[in-house]
Amino acid sequence: MVSANGLHAARARGRNTRQLVYELLRTRIVGLELRPGAALSENDLAAELGVSRTPVRESLILLGEEGLVDVYPQLGTFVSRIRPQAVVSAQFVREALELAALRDGVAQAGERDVLELRALLAGQAEADRRGDPETFFRLDEEFHARLMAVGGHGDAWSVVGHAKAHLDRARRLSLPLEDRIPLLVQQHTDVVDALERGDAGGAETALRGHLRQVFADVETIRDRHPELFGGDDTAPPRRQPRTKEHR
Amino acid sequence: MVSANGLHAARARGRNTRQLVYELLRTRIVGLELRPGAALSENDLAAELGVSRTPVRESLILLGEEGLVDVYPQLGTFVSRIRPQAVVSAQFVREALELAALRDGVAQAGERDVLELRALLAGQAEADRRGDPETFFRLDEEFHARLMAVGGHGDAWSVVGHAKAHLDRARRLSLPLEDRIPLLVQQHTDVVDALERGDAGGAETALRGHLRQVFADVETIRDRHPELFGGDDTAPPRRQPRTKEHR
DNA sequence: TCTGACGTACTTGTATGGTAGCCGACGAAC
């Protein structure tokens, strides 16, 4: 993870400031370090990160396109609340693309593909034993990405990744649920088993069940953390009155 | 359509300069008014549109995210050539999403939905008779968007729209093909007919055939206009030597 | 004629200044 202080040091390696700021903010938002509803001032962020407003502003525009922040001109920029409708839409996109890719994947999967997927499964089980949900999260991403790549549709993963952002913010909170990770690993395993057998129907059923499980978990989180979710209206949040103690 | 001169006049109605510039450039790129490979200088565009570099630059960043322009730092920004791999990927995304939405649509379609779709079909036939491919293009977009909305997945249309951009640039040139539009309208009609009958399998087959037809047309265009297409390498184009006669 | 160094003109990236508009608190008028 790139800290705010290490931002300039990382600049040397090819990526420009905008991309670094974008990735930093996106990580913080998806990881719920920045909670839905939080205000994101261009000025404050620029000062905090030690860069000018320009790359910060450009990053916020990109995050706005993804729906991760809401920009209200002359009012402020805020981390978006999770909109139930956006979650439903994201689930549809994800399911449609991953299942379509899997159908092609079953036909094309080779021995090497199965081995790579099983290696990821082992890593996930290991992450569970260590009680390391962050690593599980990363390997989960990689698993689903590889699964699409097997069918020759690795390029389309970025589309899923975009849609998935809205799901992921809620999912983070679902992982600590009782025995959640072992269940997810088992579901992943079922998919790979069917894939190895060349069982298209079984693979599809297993993956659909898995994705719907994830979707259901989001609903559970919605009951427990309603403050992260917003209605489907577009009412701008209230600006936080500035306390005197901060600088 | 917003002309360069009318840009400031339109600013009054809610949208800011960045959005106007973005829409203008996107329209010109997808409509092939700006050809693949063309250089897009931030300075030149700003001068031409009578705005500063900032909104132009921000628009180019967004277009870069969509893959419609390639930004090479300290070198230039160019309208991207149509990458065959991107077309294949876009086709996959489109097909997966539209077909999944259609499966839900057949179950939920009401009389009103069918009437609206048929109205669009009539408009498309009319546009064909008038020899007005631009109007057909617009109504084609609307048809596919409505078709997804029938299944309750109107929100996901924007994802298709993003992916479709790469297909559309080539499609523009395919419409003048002999009797192309009547064929497309017939295929649209087949889908609606099956939808009205509640024939899920028939609707899916018809829509898949239609989308593959569009995809095949792109290949035809690729043969006739290879200059619009690029390899899958990322070699930056050459900068155009500046002639003295300009300004 | 060909080759290579170099200056110049262009590019995008970043920083900073100025503007219009919105919110919320405060105070006067009723």
Added chain:
DNA sequence: GTTCGTCGGCTACCATACAAGTACGTCAGA
């Protein structure tokens, strides 16, 4: 006590200035 106008402070938006880097045309030299 309630309502309305005003004012201060904040916001994002746009414009502009500066910095870093690339490519191409020119010209000297072999």
